[in-house]
Amino acid sequence: MTVLLLAGTSEAKRIAWGLTDTGIKVIASLAGATRSPEPMPIPTRIGGFGGEEGFRAFVNAKGVSAVLDATHPFAEHISNRTARVCSELGLPYAQLVRPVWTPETGDNWTAIDAPTDAAALIPEDAVVFLATGRQTLADYADLEGRRVLCRLIDPPTAPFPFEGGEFVIGRPPFSPRSEAQLFQALGVTHLVVKNAGGEGGRAKLDAARALNIPVLMLKRPAMLAGTQLSNVPEALAWVSSLEVRQ
Template identity: 35%
Template sequence: MKILILGGTGEARALAERLVDAGHDVTTSLAGRTSAPLLPQGALRIGGFGGPEGLAACLRTEAFDWLVDATHPYAGRISANAVAASAASGIPLLRLMRAPWDEPEDARWQHFESPEVAAKALPPGARVLLTTGHAGLDHFLARADCGFLVRVIQAPQAGLPDHARLLLERPPYDLDHELALLRDNGVTHMVSKNSGGGQTAAKLAAAGALGVAVIIIDRPAYPAAREVASVDEALAILHSDASRR
């Protein structure tokens, strides 16, 4: 089968590898926001499609059999475009979305709908580890009454103000690393998306162990689609369809 994966996650890379190994024709599309991304097996496409219409046209023109949305859980616009493009093109869509982290009963995470609202909730004098990527960064950095450690894979184009420090790291992170990071920087608050998965989950365990307040920016709402939470589940559906062709 010919399969287009909207990628950029570890799950997308794992799925592409296993589909290529099984003999399928796989193209992974990356948004191109990271200058040195980890590359999947199979063909590669970099850049946007021009909205849902452009994606639908690509699906039809290139005669793909399946569209798999394996983007980050917070890539809301891309996921919405995938639903619209699938409906317009008639190409079936499968969403591979990792499950969110479960909140421990005693964790008392604070939940907010957006970076803007979360930034306003920080108390003056907070020392904050920001782990939310580039989106919404300006709302937090506008809080000059707080100190920030901004952890990202790639440096933002604009420089950081004096009350913020840049930390360039790529996951996975282990518990010892996260405990040391929080302790050494006197972190009082950590801001995170509920991305799920194991590569960055240690930060939540470390925050819980040290009593660091956890602020969660909740996932966006997605249009309805056929959805699975694991690579194995996705493969079962795709291989089942391939066997009927």
Template identity: 40%
Template sequence: MHVLILGGTTEGRRLAELLHGRPGLAVTTSLAGRVASPRLPPGEVRVGGFGGTEALTAWLRERRIGALVDATHPFAATMSRHAARAAATAEVPLLALRRPGWTPGEGDDWHEAGSSEEAAALLPALGRRVFLTTGRMGLAAFAGLDDLWFLVRSVDPPEGPRPARAQTLLDRGPFTLDGERELLRRHRIDVVVTKDSGGAATAPKLTAAREAGLPVVVVRRPPLPAGVPVTPTPEAAAHWVTEQWSRTAG
């Protein structure tokens, strides 16, 4: 059985590792290609978009995909919608692999936003020096905040409109708590902006912000398409794939 993993996350890479080399399974991981030097999983890897729902449907049929796992970033809403529609049309079993989101703890000063635009609207009342960790995409939402200073952290250089007063920090997680503490102190950060990506790799900034008494603007995740089953761990996803293979083999 041929399995397609829509990857680009730590969980997707781990799932490929768990499935690679299993008898009776062929595994392909698809990466969007937005990161210049991605960490490649084992097995076959394709890079680049499919070109929409119809093209993905055709690809599933042509490659006779027996199981599809959406292990994209929690904010890759467009790809998740395409995956759900294509899987339904091609009659391919679909599972979403999503790490749990973050939850506020005692001492956290979180301000939830439904979008980057909502996050930008909250900032002037919260601080003047912003640690912006929403990635290199979508910075245009913050471009009009000329009175604020931004430290923008991303894996690759930002593209498109961005804040006028900004410094870019190119870095890739996982990050340490000591490193995040020093970063907030050195740049005199007084407010943090993040997407609810979840996971441990980038969570230390939340602890550092709590310790420093800083407000954090958290952009909520978009919902998954209706009816798509979801699991939080690569191990559970691997078990699901094995079940699909058993049904096919039987």
């Protein structure tokens, strides 16, 4: 049995470590969004598959017998394509889906359906910390004219896609205290985030609560129906169940 682990999250790394001593053959795949990703304890490929046909070719060439999708909750294109192809090929497929973040006492959150909703809710003199990732920056072009800050792990290779934008370089993990200090130093008045869930990104929300900064929370995209797992133990158990079924 060969399991393809679509990685890129902290949960994927924990799954990889959990499978190292099981005797199960696992191949991890990283999209390559980070230039120097932390090494995985299992064989790892980096980069895209070259579209659907490239993904099918890889699955066939490596004899992949199941796919465990532990990508980001907003990687809907990759997840939906993978779910559909696995269904067509008759391969077991499961997706680890983190529970969504929910507001706590003191939070000032507004849910938005799309990036284009943000401009109507943020005044023109705002300083916006846009914690939605480099690849979707252009979707927030309606925020032009405000001071917009986007944090990257690696130095940028291209200019900000619209006027008023600045990059901030920083590598996680971040604490609520360090995030609050950063927001205060930058004069942040609004925070825009994807509802990614998980512990890794929670610090900025805790900092926003402490500083009474309004948060615009982008809702998750719809995913194709399939087996969904909510945590790492469930994911490890799912992989183990594949051996029993063989």
